[in-house]
Amino acid sequence: MSLSRKRKKELRKLQTQANSLWETQQVLVGEAASVAREAGRQLGHLHREEVRPRVAAGYEAYAAPYVDKGKRVVNDTVIPAAGAVMGSALSVWDAANDTRARLASGRGIDLPASWRKAPPAPVKSGIGAGGVIAIILGVAAAIGVLYAAWQTLRADDELWVADDPLRAPDA
Structure with a gap:
């Protein structure tokens, strides 16, 4: 397809105007960036x-008076009470283990020989709570990594930057 000289001249003039407009816009964007900075x-x-x-x-x-008061309550009341409860619980646990050990070895209550028999071996069935929590945390971490990779690698047309900022795109 051949264009007449008049059309070619008009297209060159239009291209010149477009380039001038493009350069003006680039200067304006630069000024806007400096104003934003x-x-x-x-x-x-x-x-x-x-x-x-x-x-x-x-x-x-x-807020500071209430925060300070809260810190004092936690340090002076809650932590000592929690320590006492934990100490009591561990003492009871220790006493129960000691009694069970004495009973199992026959040093506790004198039971007839027919009643004494070895306790059945504990049977472990499946994974415990720790295993379930570990699996959930592992899956969550894998999902987080995949999401971050997807956000990084996805095509985003708004983030496109021209190679030559002062050159107008060809029409």
């Missing part, structure tokens, strides 16, 4: 100079 810097200054001190003052005035 400066706005980010100013926002950081505002945060450091205004927001952070007000939040800290509000925390000290309203």
